[in-house]
Amino acid sequence: MIYAILGLGVLGFVFGVSLSLASKKFFVKLDPREEAVIKALPGSNCGACGFPGCVGFARAIIRGDALTNACTAGGADVTRNVSSIMGVEAVIKEKEVAGIMCKGGKKEARERFRYMGVNDCKAAILIAGGNKSCTYACLGLGTCERVCPYDAIRIDNNYLPVVDEEKCTGCTLCAVNCPKFIIKMLPISNKIHIRCNSLDKGAVTRKNCSVGCIVCKKCEKVCPLGAITIINNLAVIDPLKCDNCRKCVPECPTDTIEDYYDGEPKYASLMEKLLDESKLKTAVG
């Protein structure tokens, strides 16, 4: 007994002392900026920058392999801090948030069968592509909700995801993990979303879902800026052209176009918008 305690104790003590001595002897001076950059980053390791975690991103910045504004999760503040540490000019990108491009929840979209398997979209899609009649529809089992590291997505009573724009950092984890590719990253100033993902013909979509895009082209005609185009049986808004004028919203017969707008228009005039765009372009260039 006494030998056991002594033996293991001495062993542990010797190892501990030798480790601490070795850490002093083999101390490697790191770039002090690395530590500062790591501190400035959010530290949630979401991977949106494309590097393995925040530490990997910080090292890439020090090496010069990454831009200081690549951290979408941190947004403008982090970009400014990191740029000041590295001594480069901060180029601020507009924040992007996740948009849910499907409005067909339990009430609106027809189901082909009752799914009783594992409560996850990635599992459900393996069985005949999911239980919704529309093959493009949201399955509503909350893979995006669970994958979000910032608690920004929740599934509502109608089994549709709802994005909290305040909490969303634009890390794209939900968009990557959605097996139906329903989540699109859109600039936060873009308040009009066409919430349908179906590439079926209008008549098919109408049968499957009461809120799907039936390709009536009314929104395309009414849009004064030409921001809406029909591509592959689906109306799509170009977020760079749209100025949130809301003219398309009442036109849509199926109520597919969602209006997240609650305030002043993004731009007072078209001129102002074009000016702003040219500024953005010079900033990017």
Place this chain on the structure above:
Amino acid sequence: MIDNQMTWYMIVLSALLVNNIVLIRFLALCSFFGVSNRIEVSLSMGMAVTFVLALASAASWIIWYFLLVPLNIEYLRTASFILVIATLVQLVEMYIKKTAPSLYNALGIYLPLITTNCAVLGIALLIIDYRLGFLNSIIYSISVALGYTLSIIIFAGIRERIEMAPIPDILKGAPIIFITAGIMSLAFLGFAHLFGL
């Protein structure tokens, strides 16, 4: 089975093929699935395992025969071996970081990961169970690590092909990988009892 009377090439053959650590003994499966995406990565993982395994088994052999046996505290071997391995990996990591930064970068995250690799502790325990001498222990642990490297490189090669192959939706991702590993294990069972090992 292996014992100290065997010639060195029989020990190598046994560890490399007949009793392959991954495919027959089912140890070190975590890293076998985790880092077998690309052949280069699995090669550097294999190198790191070889390096650590040789050092760890030598150190635990010394601890066993010069500390635990004389003090009559053999029942503490798991605890003390874990202590030895963890310390050793830390020391090696610091040493390499200081003296050979290029090697440190090549091994990357895999070096500290090996601390928790069950093959390392498994081999440290096995060389005691087999009553191998010091030199034979080192030969055995290096050839076990080479067996690990062999199987993970074969697996990575197959996985690189699988990436391109038209696989039914229901088997995509993890399922086909597990099935592949199972078939590889069956193939290695063909070596069973070769040369009476």
